Amino acid sequence: MAYKPQYYSGTTSVGVNRRKHMSGDLEKLRDISDADIVTIMGHRAPGSDYPSTHPPLAEMGEPDCPIRQLVEPTPGAAAGDRIRYSQFTDSMYNAPSIPYFRSYWGAINCRGCDPGTLSGRQIIEARERDIEQYTKVQMDSEMTDPALATMRGCTVHGHSLRLDEDGMMFDMLSRTELGSDGNVYYVKDQVGIPLDAKVNAGKPMSEAETSKRTTIFRCDNISFGGPCTAEKRTLDEGLITLHHMWERRSKWGFRPE
Amino acid sequence: MVTKSDTKPVQIEIFPRRFLKPATAQRLLDEIYRSGGILRITIQGPNLPKTVPYGPGKGIPIEENMNMLLELGDQALELRVKVGRIWLELESEDRIEGVKAVCERMLPFPFSIKKKQIFRTKPTVSDYAKYGSEVEDKRILGLVDPKAMKERDLAILSDTGGDS
Structure with a gap:
């Protein structure tokens, strides 16, 4: 029988969603054009050539190396692209993908990338044409709700703050706005430089939908072990696994000689 | 506005579940101010910078954060934060119910009001x-x-x- 990765334990909807994100088996909800993604990322003008840091690998004459023969370079690496990044801030108010699960998704599903997880934001670095493709997958799929997840290269504050009146995540640079047609528009790129034309990022999810699609455990939605006020809490299998890993790691790490 | 009173002042915090837009904050504060008995008002929330503070866009003006004024009575002040908490000092405890009624009328989402020591002594x-x-x-x-x-x-x- 072929091996099938299990990725994550737990029977709650949060566990199911975490497995979906890690496996890359994501539902596509919208289609943002490549040019729009490039515009929001702000590293190059849409349609312009990719600047490079070295000649294409085919022209460089690589050394005789078994690993290089074994591993096929990504399109960006083969062309000698620069390393570029995209960074997302996801609200703790039931954003679909909390930072660690963007990283798991990146590490498992994206070749040649370097995911970095921070408390309220998540960055993925890769060769330019690769990161553009990875960013498109994130923005088009259920990993992103345009109201609760924004591409923010700097001044990322917002993950743990209350939402605005209109349900948008707080952004001190006002990179996104809720249009009168109900769509969320990027009016600035990820570092806060105003765009020539607004970019439509799609409609925000309803509260019911974000509660269903989120990967964050919350007491007011799906909690680790039932209501916080319950006399006896039954912990989700995901948390039991986490405790198990933590215990083993602590014990193995503790080696008094 | 400073009101002299024989009663003991109380301090309260209004904590709405969502951040307030400047227009909502203006309407709410107007109503609270009109209800009277206010000794001090402080607005607290995350900073709204006038220019991009970091990164390649550093120094670019943020138009959305410019020219936000709050007018209270005959005073106008520049709004430099997103309104997240409103701290009030009221002339007496009796005034709390009035503030609560105003909040219920003006805020379209839940809020909490807590009595506590807020201002420094x-x-x-x-x-x-x-x-x-x-x-x-x-x-x-x-x-x-x-x-x-x-x-x-x-x-x-x-x-x-x-x-x-």
């Missing part, structure tokens, strides 16, 4: 550095900004070097 180090050990008007305690910058916050009206 003792001088901070910054207060001491500015005013010395004796501060007559206790209402200004805690209002000194230690991060104030000379270039931004100091207006030099004369370059003659004073009277000496």
